[in-house]
Amino acid sequence: MKKKYQDCIEKVSQIIFEEIATKEENLTDKIFEIDTDLLSLLRAIGSRVMSMLLTMLITQVTTQTKKPGWKIQRNPQIKYTTIFGEFKIKSPYLWHKKLKIGIRPVAKFLGITAGVHSVGLTRALADFGAEESFERASLRFEEHYGFKVESGKVRREVIKVAKFSEIFVNQRLELAQKEAETNPRKKAERLLVELDGCHLRTGIKIPGTENKLTQIRKIKKSRRKIEWKETRVGFARPIEEKQQRTFVARMDKYPNIIQQLIGAAYDQGLSKKSQVFAVADGGNGLFEGLKLAFPGLQFILDRPHLKHHIYAAIEAMELKPENQVFLNDSFISLIDAGKVGKIIKKLQNYQGVGAKKIANLTDYLIRFQECVHYQKFERLGLPIGSGEVESAHKYIPQKRLKIAGATWHPNTINPMLALRIIRANNWWSEFWNQYRASQDLNTAHNELNLNLNLNSNSN
Numbered sequence: 001m002k003k004k005y006q007d008c009i010e011k012v013s014q015i016i017f018e019e020i021a022t023k024e025e026n027l028t029d030k031i032f033e034i035d036t037d038l039l040s041l042l043r044a045i046g047s048r049v050m051s052m053l054l055t056m057l058i059t060q061v062t063t064q065t066k067k068p069g070w071k072i073q074r075n076p077q078i079k080y081t082t083i084f085g086e087f088k089i090k091s092p093y094l095w096h097k098k099l100k101i102g103i104r105p106v107a108k109f110l111g112i113t114a115g116v117h118s119v120g121l122t123r124a125l126a127d128f129g130a131e132e133s134f135e136r137a138s139l140r141f142e143e144h145y146g147f148k149v150e151s152g153k154v155r156r157e158v159i160k161v162a163k164f165s166e167i168f169v170n171q172r173l174e175l176a177q178k179e180a181e182t183n184p185r186k187k188a189e190r191l192l193v194e195l196d197g198c199h200l201r202t203g204i205k206i207p208g209t210e211n212k213l214t215q216i217r218k219i220k221k222s223r224r225k226i227e228w229k230e231t232r233v234g235f236a237r238p239i240e241e242k243q244q245r246t247f248v249a250r251m252d253k254y255p256n257i258i259q260q261l262i263g264a265a266y267d268q269g270l271s272k273k274s275q276v277f278a279v280a281d282g283g284n285g286l287f288e289g290l291k292l293a294f295p296g297l298q299f300i301l302d303r304p305h306l307k308h309h310i311y312a313a314i315e316a317m318e319l320k321p322e323n324q325v326f327l328n329d330s331f332i333s334l335i336d337a338g339k340v341g342k343i344i345k346k347l348q349n350y351q352g353v354g355a356k357k358i359a360n361l362t363d364y365l366i367r368f369q370e371c372v373h374y375q376k377f378e379r380l381g382l383p384i385g386s387g388e389v390e391s392a393h394k395y396i397p398q399k400r401l402k403i404a405g406a407t408w409h410p411n412t413i414n415p416m417l418a419l420r421i422i423r424a425n426n427w428w429s430e431f432w433n434q435y436r437a438s439q440d441l442n443t444a445h446n447e448l449n450l451n452l453n454l455n456s457n458s459n
Contacts, residue, residue, distance in 0.1 A: 016041065043146060047084040054080070054089050061109040062092050070094045073102070082118040085147050111439070119436050122157050125149060129158035130419045133403055161435070162415035168431050169418040173248070173263025180266040188238040188269030192382070193261055193278045193294070194389035195234035195286060200251070200397060202229050203407040229410065231397050231417065232257045233389060236265040239277065239381060244268065247424045249396050249417040251410065254289040262293055279386045281305040282368060301371040302386040307332060313361035316354030338373035340365055396420050 020038075024030070030037075066072070073095040077088045091106040091114075107113045117125075124145065128137035137158070138151040179185070208221040229251055237245040246264035250257045265276070276294040280286055281302045291297050307328075314327050331343055347362040365372075374384045400420055401408060408416070422431045 012045075040146070043084060050082055050084050051087060054087060057110060058090055058106055061105040062094075064109075065094055065103055065105040069096050069098055070103070071097070078106075078112070078114040080112050080116060080118075081121055081149070083120045083124055083145055117157060119432075119439055121149075122161060123432055123435075125154050125157045126161040126419065129154050130162075130416075130423060131400060133406070134158065158419075159412060159415065162412070162419045164435060164438070165422055165431060166415045166418040168427075168434060169248075169421055170260075172427065172430075173260050173267065176246075176267035177263050180270060186269040187271045188274055190239040191236055191265055191268060191270055191274050191276045192239050193234065193236045193265060193276060193290070194386055195232060195257065195261060195278070195280050195290070196386055196389045196393065197230045197232045197283070198393045198397060198402075199228040200231050200401050200413060201407050202227050202410045202413065204409060224407070226407065229413075231401075231413065233392050233396055234258075234261045234264070235389060235392060236261060236268045236270070238268060245425075247392060247396060247421050249421050251413045251417070254285045258289045258293045265294070277382055279383050279389075281386065282309075282364065287368070287371075299368075299371045300377055300382060300384060301368045303372075303374055303384045305386075306335070306368075306372060309361055309364055313354065313357045316357040318353045335372050336374045338376060340369045340372055344369065392424075396424055 016038075020034075021027070027034070062072075071094065072092045074093040075090055076093070078091045080087050080089055089106070089112070091104060091112070093102055093104055095102045125137065125141060128140045131137075132140065134155040135151040138149055138154050141154070142148045203224040203226050205222040206225050208223050210221065212221045213219060214221055231249065231251045232254070233247065233249040234257060235245045235247045246267040248257060248260040248264050250260065262270075265274075270276070275298070276296065277298045277300060278290045278294070279300045279302060280290065282305060287299055290299060310331050311328060314324050314331075317324075317327075319327065334340065334343055344362060344365050347358055347365070350358045377384050397417060397420065401413065401416060422428055
């Protein structure tokens with residue numbers, strides 16, 4: 001857009017420069033303040049130009065619609081908000097007496113209805129609301145743009161965008177898989193996938209047990225049912241590229257989140273020749289789900305997770321502290337060296353104190369005996385712990401959805417996670433281009449409907 005208006009930019013810049021240079025006193029003393037004053041000036045210019053453009057466009061669409069037989073019946077004012085502030089604009093209602101139909105051209109042609117926001121404003125609100133509480137986002141927006149948008153409106157806009165972002169993420173991952181299967185642009189010889197869970201606080205309103213009414217609305221009091229639900233975060237990346245990751249996150253069952261993880265792997269260059277490695281804990285269904293999703297997968301059991309199981313089992317044997325330490329170190333050393341079979345044989349015959357926990361550990365080692373040769377994995381340049389995905393929990397779901405006092409409706413969590421994923425995957429600009437296109441398409445669709453209606457009615 002800048003190239004198109006380069007001459008205009010030069011002219012306006014020269015005018016503003018001359019005005020400031022000739023009218024502002026002691027400029028040398030204000031060198032650290034000029035940019036702030038200039039920004040306020042440019043905001044005022046933007047607001048004025050926006051007002052003029054709206055007036056022109058409203059006049060145009062009203063004139064185009066006001067053909068013989070159409071008369072303005074009402075001409076109410078509505079509010080339209082942009083990043084330059086709130087504008088009160090006319091939205092005439094035209095009525096055709098003979099056809100008995102009415103039209104609002106501002107809504108039909110421009111897509112502007114009462115209380116609607118521009119895409120630029122919606123993006124700014126989502127920018128803040130995806131990172132901070134809605135109340136804090138409202139304050140930050142006012143600080144940066146010079147006018148206030150109430151936290152309730154911030155919430156509504158962010159949730160609306162988040163719902164669209166969930167669709168975008170699903171389609172983006174599906175497209176990555178289709179493109180890789182038909183015309184792969186990049187291929188990775190070795191890929192790493194990780195998947196791990198954390199819990200978020202959810203709440204839904206349910207009818208209260210007492211027959212008490214609220215003071216103002218006089219409706220039956222409700223209470224909030226609080227539950228902690230597991231959210232799963234994963235990523236895929238080439239083994240050699242630690243900063244090149246595609247993330248996924250959902251509050252969902254393993255098959256659904258693993259399906260997204262497959263799309264993330266394709267986005268990072270998965271092909272039929274790729275060797276895939278997975279690092280994760282021994283959660284029920286996770287190991288099996290990943291093996292099914294990625295044929296030939298080498299699963300690596302998270303070493304700290306395994307150590308925790310070993311410590312708990314040996315503690316149940318009620319040995320002397322020094323013997324516990326010795327046994328722990330011995331077991332871990334053997335496992336690191338790929339000699340887990342020796343430990344399994346020893347534990348299978350154990351009948352002493354804590355036999356049940358030792359039996360559970362034995363079954364656990366048998367299940368993962370091909371996944372714990374840590375010295376070999378390290379020689380291959382592979383991670384042996386899931387710390388990378390555990391760190392991702394902190395800056396994807398927890399930074400925004402686990403802030404102090406936050407309680408989310410279960411239906412809101414996945415859309416908000418999608419918004420956070422778009423940010424983490426550097427898809428932000430791509431997402432907003434598609435969001436803007438969808439809004440333009442809606443307006444174009446309305447315009448097409450209007451033209452069809454006018455044509456059919458004139459016949």
